[in-house]
Amino acid sequence: MHLAFLTFQIQPESSAISALFRADIDNVVWRVADDEAVLLQVDSSAYFGVNQTGTRLWAELAERPMTLEQLVGWAQAEFPDAPPSDALRAELSAFLEELGALTLLRREDDNGAVPAVVSLPTSGKSPSPPRWETPAVERFGELEKLILSGE
């Protein structure tokens, strides 16, 4: 996974630019509380917190694989106060990289197929549009084996 993201960093103009990223929903379960997601990596029992913007991005990536450019387009439509394209791309790229480094994200093979994205959400779904903040994910720790209390 790390190597894949190094490739992504080193060769932004190559095929990596059209690579599809998807939340690793086979190994991560998650729940949103107060607009922020808590992620649990099932295999390792590590858990993570994602801020509000990151949570919306995560939900999109859990729904379907997306390229960086698709994410940029989605964020521009969803967040009226999102930064300009270049800055936005850099923030999203850093977020994807962080998710990748934490092995929360899968990079799907780019075989030239048309992505499965058919319709991106449009802005204005809610009365007050969400505010942009730099998406972030934080590793909180690792859970021990859970104890069911009989006492």
Next chain:
Amino acid sequence: MTGGSAEAERQRLIAKELQLQSSSKQRTLYFHGESMRPLLVEGDEVVVEPVEWERIRRGDIVTYRYLDRFPTRRVVGKSDAGLQLWCDNWPERRFSAARDEVLGRAVARRRGKSWLAESDLGWKLASLRARVRYALRTRHIDWPETRARARRAPAKLLRMAGLLPPRKKQ
């Protein structure tokens, strides 16, 4: 994301609930205590599955949220408000859980290398025994229902022993 220790504790609790709900035979949970003896004893490994409210039945063993703990007890009553529970080994005590506190139902147990699943005869007999004990203790016996169950019992026992095909679900 981290607004202090209370927030951190809340996030940890959510993660624990996620851990509980993703348990499986490969990722079991520990049972602590003697309250559910003999079916569950200290150190048993348990699998808990998410369960729809409508599918919870008397005799099931459910896990629910109570502060930062996950009590695991047997259902002896159910109403719109929630569940009434007891522990097989503490028949004098009663517990309750609101509907939104219920997290899942215990469906299998491993002790050593031996698995016992809710579909196994031993699990079902433990459930039956607990319900009978509860009924006798509370003297809350629904005689028409009891007679109807008694009529169905021979066929049910034969099904449990695999000598009759399972009933078709309606």
